[in-house]
Amino acid sequence: MTSIGILGAGRVGGNLARKLAATGHHVTLSYQRPEEETAARAAGIDPRIRFADQRTTAGTSDIVINATPGHTALGRLTDLHAQLTGKILVDVSNATRDADDGLPGELCYPGSSLAEQLQAALPGTRVVKTLNTMLFTVMTAPGSLATPPTAYLSGNDENAKKTVVDLLGDLGWQSAWIEDLGGITTARATEAMILLVPHILRRHGFQPFAVSVAR
Numbered sequence: 772m773t774s775i776g777i778l779g780a781g782r783v784g785g786n787l788a789r790k791l792a793a794t795g796h797h798v799t800l801s802y803q804r805p806e807e808e809t810a811a812r813a814a815g816i817d818p819r820i821r822f823a824d825q826r827t828t829a830g831t832s833d834i835v836i837n838a839t840p841g842h843t844a845l846g847r848l849t850d851l852h853a854q855l856t857g858k859i860l861v862d863v864s865n866a867t868r869d870a871d872d873g874l875p876g877e878l879c880y881p882g883s884s885l886a887e888q889l890q891a892a893l894p895g896t897r898v899v900k901t902l903n904t905m906l907f908t909v910m911t912a913p914g915s916l917a918t919p920p921t922a923y924l925s926g927n928d929e930n931a932k933k934t935v936v937d938l939l940g941d942l943g944w945q946s947a948w949i950e951d952l953g954g955i956t957t958a959r960a961t962e963a964m965i966l967l968v969p970h971i972l973r974r975h976g977f978q979p980f981a982v983s984v985a986r
Contacts, residue, residue, distance in 0.1 A: 772796055773938075776832030778825050778848070780807045783863065783907045784838035785816060787942075790911035792817045794941040801828035829854035834861060834938065841866035841885050849892045856895035859931045861938070862886045862958075863902040863910070865965040874969035878962065886925060886958035899926035899935045900958035903965070905981035911942050913981070920981035924951045925958035950984060 775791055776799045777784045784800060792798040799821045802808045808822045829835050829851045837844055841864035848855065866885040870876035880888055886900035901924050902910045913920050922944050926932045936949055952960065964982045971980060 774831065774833045775799070775836065775938075776823075776828040776834070777801060777836045777838055778828060779838035779840075780811050780822075781838065783910070784836070785811060786907050786911055787836060787838060787863075788820050789817050790942055791938075792819045796941070797821075799823050799828045799832055801825040826851060826854055829858070832858070834859045834934070836861045837864055837889070839864060842868060842879050844885060845888050845892060848889060852893055852895070855893055858896055859928075859934055860889065860893065860896045860898045861902075861935055862889060862898055862900050865903050865962050867965055870969060872969075872973075874972055875965050876969070878966070880959075880962075882959070884956075884959040884962040886962070887955055890927065890955045897926065897928040897931035898955060899924065899928075899931050900955065900961065901925070901935060901939065904961050904983075906977065906979050908979050909981050912979075913943050913945075913948060915979060916981060918983065918985070919945070919948050921983035922949050923957075923961045924949060925953065925955055925961065927955050 772795050774797045777788050778801045780800050780802045788798050788800045835858050839847055844864050866879035867875040868877050886898055890898040901922055909920055922939055924932055939949055
């Protein structure tokens with residue numbers, strides 16, 4: 772069992788929290804405003820999941836998952852540098868500017884990536900990018916798709932990536948579905964995949980999908 776803190780109590784964070792708590796991890800779900808905790812509890816979230824503010828969540832967890840909006844994540848997480856030092860930070864967000872219809876638009880860091888920006892701003896933290904190329908429901912139910920999906924992995928620290936691979940296994944990911952792309956700079960490729968997503972969503976709605984490698 773691992774102590775896991777999830778920054779962001781929205782659909783992505785809540786979905787990950789439920790699955791990880793169900794597999795036996797000690798999960799703390801963060802909130803920015805008290806009403807976010809109230810809404811999550813009203814929705815019947817697993818009573819085993821603890822709630823705390825973001826600073827407490829980051830400081831008391833062994834592994835921290837960034838499920839906050841990507842376009843504001845850099846400033847928010849940089850402010851938590853002391854709490855994140857020495858930790859593994861799993862970044863599942865994409866940094867985009869919203870289009871007029873509220874779907875993902877242009878990249879905030881063209882020629883770079885949110886994961887690279889986080890690693891540069893948090894040198895004492897081991898950043899691993901993954902799970903950012905699919906609808907949030909697939910993150911915790913990869914076997915629900917007709918075609919095996921791909922979870923891409925980017926990060927500079929090999930031991931941190933091995934730990935994240937184990938975590939992905941708890942979420943239902945088979946090892947054959949995980950593609951280690953290499954260092955953190957490879958995250959710019961997977962983050963750019965978000966440019967496909969609004970077109971898919973406009974055509975098909977919020978049906979589960981993943982941008983995957985077919986072999």
